[in-house]
Amino acid sequence: MADEPIELQLTHDLTSGRAQQVSDEVNNVVFTLQDLRVSYGDYQAVRQVSLTIAKSEITAFIGPSGCGKSTLLRSFNRMNDLIPGAKVEGLLAYHGIDIYGPDVDPIEVRRKIGMVFQKPNVFPKSIYDNVAYGPRVNHIKANMDDLVEECLTKAALWDEVKDDLKKSAYALSGGQQQRLVIARCIAVRPEVILMDEPCASLDPIATAKIEDLMRQLALEYTILIVTHNMQQAARVSDRTAFFTAELDDNGVRHGRLVEYGPTRQIFSAPQDKRTEDYISGRFG
Amino acid sequence: MSASPISAPVIEVEYSLRQTRSRAGEKVIRGVLLAAAAVSVLTTIGIVVSVLIPTISFLAEVPVTDFLFGTVWTPLFANGQFGVLPLISGTLVITAIAVVVALPLGLGAAVYLSEYASDRSRRVLKPTLELLAGIPTVVFGFFALEFVTQVLLIRIFPGIDIFNALSAGLVMGVMIIPTIASLSEDAMAAVPSGLRDGSYALGSTKRQTAVKVVIPAALSGIVAAFVLGISRAIGETMIVTIAAGLEPRLTLNPLEGMQTMTSYIAAAGSGDLSTGSIEYKSIFAVGFLLFLLTFIMNMVSIRLVRRYRQVYQ
Amino acid sequence: MSAPDTAAPLAAPSQVQAELLGSRPPLRDRAFRLALFISLTIGVVTLAVLIAYVTIKGWPRLNSTLWTNMPSIRRPERAGAQSAITGTLWVIGFTALFALPTGILAALHLEEFSKPNGRFQRLVEVNIQNLAAVPSIVYGILGLAFFARALALGQSVITASLTLSLLILPIVIISTREALRAVPRNIRDGSLALGATEWQTAYRQTLPAAIPGIATGVILALSRAIGEAAPLLLLGAVTFITFNPTGPLSGYTTLPIQIFNWTKDSREEFQILASATIVLLLVLLLAMNFAAILIRNRTQKRW
Numbered sequence A: 001m002a003d004e005p006i007e008l009q010l011t012h013d014l015t016s017g018r019a020q021q022v023s024d025e026v027n028n029v030v031f032t033l034q035d036l037r038v039s040y041g042d043y044q045a046v047r048q049v050s051l052t053i054a055k056s057e058i059t060a061f062i063g064p065s066g067c068g069k070s071t072l073l074r075s076f077n078r079m080n081d082l083i084p085g086a087k088v089e090g091l092l093a094y095h096g097i098d099i100y101g102p103d104v105d106p107i108e109v110r111r112k113i114g115m116v117f118q119k120p121n122v123f124p125k126s127i128y129d130n131v132a133y134g135p136r137v138n139h140i141k142a143n144m145d146d147l148v149e150e151c152l153t154k155a156a157l158w159d160e161v162k163d164d165l166k167k168s169a170y171a172l173s174g175g176q177q178q179r180l181v182i183a184r185c186i187a188v189r190p191e192v193i194l195m196d197e198p199c200a201s202l203d204p205i206a207t208a209k210i211e212d213l214m215r216q217l218a219l220e221y222t223i224l225i226v227t228h229n230m231q232q233a234a235r236v237s238d239r240t241a242f243f244t245a246e247l248d249d250n251g252v253r254h255g256r257l258v259e260y261g262p263t264r265q266i267f268s269a270p271q272d273k274r275t276e277d278y279i280s281g282r283f284g
Numbered sequence B: 001m002s003a004s005p006i007s008a009p010v011i012e013v014e015y016s017l018r019q020t021r022s023r024a025g026e027k028v029i030r031g032v033l034l035a036a037a038a039v040s041v042l043t044t045i046g047i048v049v050s051v052l053i054p055t056i057s058f059l060a061e062v063p064v065t066d067f068l069f070g071t072v073w074t075p076l077f078a079n080g081q082f083g084v085l086p087l088i089s090g091t092l093v094i095t096a097i098a099v100v101v102a103l104p105l106g107l108g109a110a111v112y113l114s115e116y117a118s119d120r121s122r123r124v125l126k127p128t129l130e131l132l133a134g135i136p137t138v139v140f141g142f143f144a145l146e147f148v149t150q151v152l153l154i155r156i157f158p159g160i161d162i163f164n165a166l167s168a169g170l171v172m173g174v175m176i177i178p179t180i181a182s183l184s185e186d187a188m189a190a191v192p193s194g195l196r197d198g199s200y201a202l203g204s205t206k207r208q209t210a211v212k213v214v215i216p217a218a219l220s221g222i223v224a225a226f227v228l229g230i231s232r233a234i235g236e237t238m239i240v241t242i243a244a245g246l247e248p249r250l251t252l253n254p255l256e257g258m259q260t261m262t263s264y265i266a267a268a269g270s271g272d273l274s275t276g277s278i279e280y281k282s283i284f285a286v287g288f289l290l291f292l293l294t295f296i297m298n299m300v301s302i303r304l305v306r307r308y309r310q311v312y313q
Numbered sequence C: 001m002s003a004p005d006t007a008a009p010l011a012a013p014s015q016v017q018a019e020l021l022g023s024r025p026p027l028r029d030r031a032f033r034l035a036l037f038i039s040l041t042i043g044v045v046t047l048a049v050l051i052a053y054v055t056i057k058g059w060p061r062l063n064s065t066l067w068t069n070m071p072s073i074r075r076p077e078r079a080g081a082q083s084a085i086t087g088t089l090w091v092i093g094f095t096a097l098f099a100l101p102t103g104i105l106a107a108l109h110l111e112e113f114s115k116p117n118g119r120f121q122r123l124v125e126v127n128i129q130n131l132a133a134v135p136s137i138v139y140g141i142l143g144l145a146f147f148a149r150a151l152a153l154g155q156s157v158i159t160a161s162l163t164l165s166l167l168i169l170p171i172v173i174i175s176t177r178e179a180l181r182a183v184p185r186n187i188r189d190g191s192l193a194l195g196a197t198e199w200q201t202a203y204r205q206t207l208p209a210a211i212p213g214i215a216t217g218v219i220l221a222l223s224r225a226i227g228e229a230a231p232l233l234l235l236g237a238v239t240f241i242t243f244n245p246t247g248p249l250s251g252y253t254t255l256p257i258q259i260f261n262w263t264k265d266s267r268e269e270f271q272i273l274a275s276a277t278i279v280l281l282l283v284l285l286l287a288m289n290f291a292a293i294l295i296r297n298r299t300q301k302r303w
Helices: A003-011 A067-078 A105-113 A129-135 A144-154 A174-186 A204-217 A228-236 A263-268 A273-284 B008-013 B024-061 B066-070 B085-116 B121-132 B137-156 B163-191 B194-200 B207-216 B220-234 B238-243 B260-272 B278-312 C002-012 C015-022 C027-061 C082-113 C120-134 C136-150 C158-183 C184-195 C198-227 C255-264 C268-299
Strands: A029-040 A043-054 A058-062 A086-094 A113-116 A194-197 A221-226 A239-245 A255-262
Touching: A003 B008, A029 A067, A029 B163, A043 A067, A043 A113, A043 A221, A043 A239, A043 B163, A043 B278, A043 C027, A058 A067, A058 A228, A058 C268, A067 A086, A067 A144, A067 A221, A067 A239, A067 A255, A105 A113, A105 B278, A113 A129, A129 A174, A129 C198, A144 A174, A174 A194, A174 A204, A174 C184, A194 A255, A194 B121, A204 A221, A204 A228, A204 B121, A204 C120, A221 A228, A221 B008, A239 A263, A239 A273, A255 A263, A273 B238, B024 B066, B024 B278, B024 C082, B024 C120, B024 C136, B085 B163, B085 B207, B085 B220, B085 B260, B085 C027, B121 B163, B121 B194, B137 B163, B137 B238, B137 C198, B137 C255, B137 C268, B163 B220, B163 B238, B194 B207, B207 B220, B207 B260, B220 C120, B220 C136, B238 C027, B260 B278, B260 C136, B278 C120, B278 C136, C002 C198, C027 C268, C082 C120, C082 C158, C082 C198, C082 C255, C082 C268, C120 C158, C136 C158, C136 C268, C184 C198, C198 C268, C255 C268
Parallel strands: A043 A255, A058 A221, A058 A239, A113 A194, A194 A221
Antiparallel strands: A029 A043, A029 A086, A239 A255
C-alpha cells in the first residue's frame, strides 16, 4: 500500500490523495448486489452483477456505451419501474433491505436515494421553487428559506444566485443548472446520490466545478456516478466498477461487470485484460 | 443489522423503506381520473343504447325489409311509408359530389404542403386552410343556398331547384378539404426522407418522386383520410338541411332537391314529437343506420392510420 | 428547387454548367405544381369569397341593434340577436364547465397513469378516435333520448351543454394528451426522483408545463361547440326565443340556431340579418382561432 501512490502519480495524475485512503475491503456497506439482472421485455441489459458499495465513498461505473451501466444505476432508486417491461431480478439491498422487496415503497426509496441526471432537468419554475419542490412534496417540515439557502450553499451555488432566487431556473447556465439539480436533490436529505453522467453536457470549467462539489459532498453522502469520462472516474472516485458489453452464446448483446475495486488499483494495476485494454486505449 | 442492542432500533427506523405516509388521497384521485376516462366509453354505450332501443321497437312496427328496401319515405302521412332508400340515395348523391370536389383538391393541397411548400409558406398556408375547418356548418349552409345556388348555379343551370343537391355537395366538398389535406399530409410527412432521397438520386423530378414514391408510400394514410372525409360528408347535417331541401326523392339528378338521413333526423327531431310515436322512433332508426355507416368507416380509417404508423415509426 | 426558374436565363455559356442547371423543369412538372397550388388555394379562395359575401350582405345591419335587440318575426328591420348571444354564452359556459375538467382528467389518466398498450387504454383510445368522428347529429339523438327525455332535463341550457360537452370531449382529450406528451420525460423523472408521487408529479410539474398546449386545444374545442347547430336542432333550440336564459333549466337559443332560423325565412331583411349575425359569429370564432395560434406559437420555443 505504501509504495503504490508513487507509482500512480508517475503514470498519470489520477489521484489527488483520496484514493489512497480507500481500503481494499468494503467495510461500511450501503448497497449489496448479488447476481443482479436487469431486463427490458426479452432483452437482458445487465447480467450477473455482484458487488458491495461503501458508505461515504464515490463509486464510479465506467465502461463502453451499451454496457448497461446507466440502466444499472436507475435500478438503485427504482426509476426503472417507470419503464414498461423493465424487470429487476436478483438482490439489490440497501442496508440489508431488498429494494425490490414486497413492503418497499418506491417513493420512499427515491427519497433516500436521490438522482442527478445527464441533462440538467431543472423544473420550469424559479430557482427557489426548484429547491423547495422536494421538501414540499415530501411534507418535510422546515424553515424553507433556511433550507433553500443551506442546500444552495452545499451545492456551491448560493453566492451566484442569492439575489435571483425568484428568477426562472432556465436563466442559469448549464453548469449552474446542474448544481441547482444537486441542491434540489439534497434538499430532501437523501443518504445516497446517484449521478448519471452529470457532466456529459457541460464544458470543462463547469465540469471541474461539479467534480469539486462531488468531493465536498462525499464527506456527507454516498455517491454513485456513471461516467463515460475515464479521467473523471479516476479524478473523483474512490472505487470503480468496470463494465463491458458482450455477446453471449446466442449472439445477444448484454452488459457485464468485469472488475471492481479501489480506483487506484483499477487504473494502475487492472486484473483483467479487458479493463487494461479499455483504460490504456482511452489514455493512449 | 447485527449491531449492538442499543443502536439497533435507531438503525431500524433510519433504514426502513416502507411507506411513511398514507396516500389514500392519491388513490381517490386515480379513481376520479379513471372515471373521467370512462366517460368516453359510457358515451359510446349511451349512443348505442339510446339509438338501438327505439330502433328495435320501430322495427316491430315496420318490417325490416320495408325499411331497408322501400322506395317511399312519407313518415308524416296518415298511412306513412318508411322506405329509407330515398334518404340513402340523397345522402350518397350529395356525398359523391362532395367527394369529387374534396378528394383531388385535398390530396393536391396535401402534396403541395408536404413536398413543395417552403417551411415558411407552410406555416402560413396550413393554418389558413385549417380555418376552413373552423367555419360553422350553418354558415356553409347559408353560403350554399344564398351564394352558390342563387348567385352562381342559377346562371349556369337556369332550371335548377332553389334547394338542390349540387350546391350542398359542392360546399360540403370544400368543407372537408382540410380534413383530407391535413391527414394526408401527416401520412406523407411520416414517409422517411430516405425514400425521397433515393428517388432524387436516380434523377427523378419532384413530380415523379411525389407521384411514384411519396403517395404510394403514404397510401394507407391517404386512404384513411379519404374514408374519414367521406364519413364527415355522410354525417354533415346543416349544409344539407339548409341547401338541399327537405323532400325525400329517389333520384340521381343533382339539380333537384333531396333529403338525406341527417336532414331527416334534423327536420323530424326539431318538431315536438311524442316519445312513443312511430315518427319519433323513425328518427332513431335512421340515426342507427347513420351511426352504423359512419362507425364502420371510422374504424376502417383508424385501422389504416395505425398501419402506416406501425410501418414508419 | 425554385432556383432554376431564375437561374436559367442568367446561366453562363459553359456547356457543363448549362447541363447541370438544365432548362426550366419540364412543362409537365410545372403544370403539376401549379395544379397542386390551385387545389390548395381553392379552399382559401372560397373562404375569402364567403367572408366577403356575408360582410357585404350583412353590412346594413352590422350595428349595435344586432346585439341590443331581440329577434322578431314581424319587424325584421328591427330584429336583433341578443337572446342568441346570451344563450350562446350560457350554453358554452356550462359546456366548458363539464367538458374541460372531464377531458383534462381523462387525458391525464391515459397519458400519465394507465399502462401503455394495456387493454383498457387501447379500448379507450380507439373509442375516443371514433367518437371524434361520430356525426354531431348523432350526439343530438343521444341528448334527446338521454338528457332531454330520460333524465327529464327538457329543452334547456343544461341539456344543450351536456350534449355539446360529450361532443367536444374527444377533442379536449386528444389535444390535452398531445400537450402532456410534449412535456419532456426528464421533467417527470426529476420530480419522481425527488420522491414525489405520480400524482404530485402530474399535478405540480406536467400539467402546469402543458397548460399553454391544453389552452390551445381547449379554445379550439370550445369554438367548435360555439359553431355547432345540428344537435341543438333536436334539443329545443329552434323554438322562437325572445328572452335571455335565466338559469341552467331555462329555454335558450344560440347564434348558429338563430342564423338557421333566419335563413329559413325567405324575406330579404332576414337574409341580411342572417349575414350580419354570421359576421358576428365568424369574428368571435376567428378571434378564438387566432388566440389559439398565438398561444401555440409563443410556447413552441420552450424546450
